[in-house]
Amino acid sequence: MSQAAHDYAAHRPGQPEGDRAPGDEQRDRDDVAEGLRSYVIGLALAVLLTGVSFFVASTSLVWQPSIPIAIFTLALAQMGVHLVFFLHITTGPDNVNNVMALAFGVLIVLLLIGGSLWIMGHLNHNMLPMDRVMQMQR
Secondary structure, three states, X not given: OOHHHHHHHHOOOOOOOOOOOOOOOOOOHHXXXXXXXXXXXXXXXXXXXXXXXXXXXXXXXXXXXXXXHHHHHHHHHHHHHHHHHHOOOOOOHHHHHHHHHHXXXXXXXXXXXXXXXXXXXXXXXXXXXXXXXXXXXX
């Protein structure tokens, strides 16, 4: 990239100095190394939590009735690791849009699952018992 193109990319005419798109920032090697380190830590935590989940499910060292609760807790921790280390959802002021998009996605998924269960429940309630269906077919 030529120096003129670099200067133009760094500061476009008519655009305030601090107003840049998320992909326009200049990154140095320290930023890249820090980002890579964050991904590696997230990967290590995710693999560790997955391994612990398999261990809890297959061992007799854990009290048997507590296994579903332990797996659910580990799944919540796994979701937290993915949100923080891979999706970069934090409490910073620049993350409001990401959190709102995530909340909207969760709402849509819950509506789909809840609506599907509601429809299937009503269909099951309104259907004839199987023995009466068999009698009608004779």
